[in-house]
Every structure is written in structure tokens, then in C-alpha cells.
Amino acid sequence: MWAKLGFSNNSTGSATGNPRNKVALKPGHSLMDWVRLGSSGEDLTGANGMIRPITLQEVALHNTQNDAWTAIRGKVYNITRYMDFHPGGVEELMKGAGKEATKIFEDVHAWVNYEQLLAKCFLGPLTIAASLDLGMDTDSD
Numbered sequence: 001m002w003a004k005l006g007f008s009n010n011s012t013g014s015a016t017g018n019p020r021n022k023v024a025l026k027p028g029h030s031l032m033d034w035v036r037l038g039s040s041g042e043d044l045t046g047a048n049g050m051i052r053p054i055t056l057q058e059v060a061l062h063n064t065q066n067d068a069w070t071a072i073r074g075k076v077y078n079i080t081r082y083m084d085f086h087p088g089g090v091e092e093l094m095k096g097a098g099k100e101a102t103k104i105f106e107d108v109h110a111w112v113n114y115e116q117l118l119a120k121c122f123l124g125p126l127t128i129a130a131s132l133d134l135g136m137d138t139d140s141d
Ligand code: HEM
Pocket: 005, 006, 007, 008, 013, 014, 015, 016, 017, 018, 019, 021, 022, 070, 079, 082, 086, 087, 088, 089, 092, 093, 094, 095, 096, 097, 101, 104, 105, 108, 109, 112, 113, 114, 117, 118
């Protein structure tokens, strides 16, 4: 299960081979506790699980530790509840708060199965309007 979720399996127990990169999680905040919370029925989205398209402007409004959203590979997640469960710590996870965080995420741990870990935190797809904000060319001609 650990490897499937993107946890490392090497002798140091660290993705980078450097165990100092990982923080000591508070008691009751292990991966197993997170999985348990996810299946408790508690709403981890802060939106009663309502899935809807979300713009990057809206993601940007949620950039604090007590209200943090992030977008990874076109999917928006509420990462507020995951904060204390993140093995890399709050400070690192906050680097992706209120942002399109695909690159930051992939630079550290592209192999981590965020889709499974954050399944109960999914808010909806990042909308096309957001790509306009990123300066992408959406013209067909
Ligand atoms: C977007 C900003 C993020 C940053 C800057 C970040 C940074 C980090 C860092 C520095 C570590 C420690 C690396 C190490 O073990 O050597 C880590 C570990 C980890 N992070 Fe993140 N992280 C971010 C987002 C996320 C998200 C959204 C998830 C998924 C739910 C996630 C899941 C994990 C997991 C599972 C580990 C442990 C990996 C292992 O044991 O090998 N992170 N992160």
C-alpha cells in the first residue's frame, strides 16, 4: 500500500534518500490515520463534496493554512485537512497553496499518488478560464 501511494521503499525511508527532508508528524497523523479519516464519512472538501469547475482565481483565494486549495494536473483539491498529515511538513505543502502547483509538486515527488491520497479532498476540475489566465493560446486558428 505504501509504495502504491508514492511512499518510498528504500532503506532511508525517504523519497530523496535524505531522511532529514521529512518532518515528524504530530501523533495521530500517520498515513494510516489519514486513510481512516478519509473513510470516516467526514467532509474533507469543505464544500459538502460538491464537485464543480473551479477557476485559478478562486483557487488563489484559498491560500492560508486554515483554508488551502491547490491545483495539480488540472484537478483542484482542498488540502487544508491534509496539512498536518503531509510527510514533507506544513511549510512545504503551503508552497502549493492557492496555486497551480503541478511543477512544484512534480519537482519534489512526481511519483506520489496524490489522486488517491487526496481523493476525498477533490473539489473539481480547473476550468478553461484558468488557462486563459495562464496566458495559454486558446485560439483554434
Ligand atoms: C505542492 C507542494 C508540495 C511540496 C513543496 C511538497 C514537498 C515535500 C517534501 C520536501 C517532502 C519530503 C521529501 C522527502 O521525503 O525527501 C514531501 C514528502 C511527501 N509529500 Fe509532499 N509536497 C507538496 C505537495 C504534496 C501533495 C499535494 C501531496 C499529496 C497528497 C504530497 C504528498 C507527499 C508524500 C506522500 C510524501 C512522502 C514521500 C515519501 O515518503 O517518499 N505532497 N513533500
